[in-house]
Amino acid sequence: MSLLETIEVTKQFGGLTAVNKVSMHVDEGEIVGLIGPNGAGKTTLLNAIAGLNPPTSGRVKVFGEDTTGLAPEKMCHRGLSRTFQIPRPFPKMTALENVMTATIFGNRKGKVEDPAAHSREMLKFVEFPEPEETVSENLNTVQLKRLDLARALASAPRLLFLDELAAGLTEGELKDIIKIIRKIQDTGVTILMVEHIMQLIMNVCDRLVVIQFGLKIAEGPTKEVAQDPKVAEAYLGKAH
Ligand SMILES: Nc1ncnc2c1ncn2[C@@H]1O[C@H](COP(=O)(O)OP(=O)(O)O)[C@@H](O)[C@H]1O
Ligand SMILES: [Mg+2]
Structure with missing residues (x-):
């Protein structure tokens, strides 16, 4: 199909x-x-x-x-979820907070019981190389792309x-x-x-x-x- x-x-x-x-x-x-x-x-x-x-x-x-x-x-x-050619996370938020935003507002299945735990799982899944509390504006391009992928996956896309x-x-x-x-x-x-x-x-x-x-x-x-x-x-x- x-x-x-x-x-x-x-x-x-x-x-x-x-x-x-x-x-x-x-x-x-x-x-x-x-x-x-x-x-x-x-x-x-x-x-x-x-x-x-x-x-x-x-x-x-x-x-x-x-x-x-x-x-x-x-x-x-x-x-339907996507990553961007040029990722633009909320710069003042931590990596975890950025993924949580997608978990809370974008999840296809509705309310996620424990958004922080779900978001941590996404960061782990993409093997995010930095601590979750790193402020996003301090990430380099490669790290930003990884974060963007975790964010995209947090909404549980098909x-x-x-x-x-x-x-x-x-x-x-x-x-x-x-x-x-x-x-x-x-x-x-x-x-x-x-x-x-x-x-x-x-x-x-x-x-x-x-x-x-x-x-x-x-x-x-x-x-x-x-x-x-x-x-x-x-x-x-x-x-x-
Ligand atoms: N928002 C926009 N306004 C005007 N032109 C645009 C806009 N977005 C893309 N373009 C133009 O459309 C064409 C295709 O761009 P794009 O889709 O970004 O190409 P690709 O992703 O294949 O490199 C380019 O000529 C680009 O300059
Ligand atoms: Mg392009």
Whole structure:
């Protein structure tokens, strides 16, 4: 069953068509990679689905229902959660308090008995490398991305969007994040991830959707798409 389906989703910013009639789907249990050059429209497509920046035209179906234009908090309560390319936690709050905010206000299942305990569990699950009482403005980019992931998981999503979660990671950290992504999948969460790092894409993605200049140019099983000349050309230019 498709947990997510977009039907000719278009997003325009003034004269710029950032996403152009993109139809794609994500089935239950899959990890799908959304890839394409910088500025291709990947984040815009995630935002259009998740309610942050509703589509100009086209339809979005999540969990079998038409959710086009629903606000992000509504999508979150239905079970769609996401991380951000640039995480922005409440800077003066501790790591734990930031995750608790998501636990208390975003949980799909409603009231969580012990929000602090649940939030600690999320920090442990993502192997958050700092003490839970660290004030968020003191975290570096890599730590912020881990915190953002714990926050996204705190709402108990069925469908999770990851936007360049692994950007800037060292080789060792990349291995850790691959392990964590698999652990998330094992808990029954379906994942759509925007990613550039080939090692991660080839390791975890069942399928890829490729966009360039807002248009879907390829989709299919990871290995096939990775060998598609159109895809290499989109990244490297015609000479290749
Ligand atoms: N809020 C916005 N207002 C105007 N233009 C935007 C906005 N968000 C994104 N864009 C433009 O839309 C295009 C796609 O951006 P984006 O979705 O961020 O690309 P990607 O995530 O694939 O790198 C870019 O040309 C970008 O400048
Ligand atoms: Mg982006």
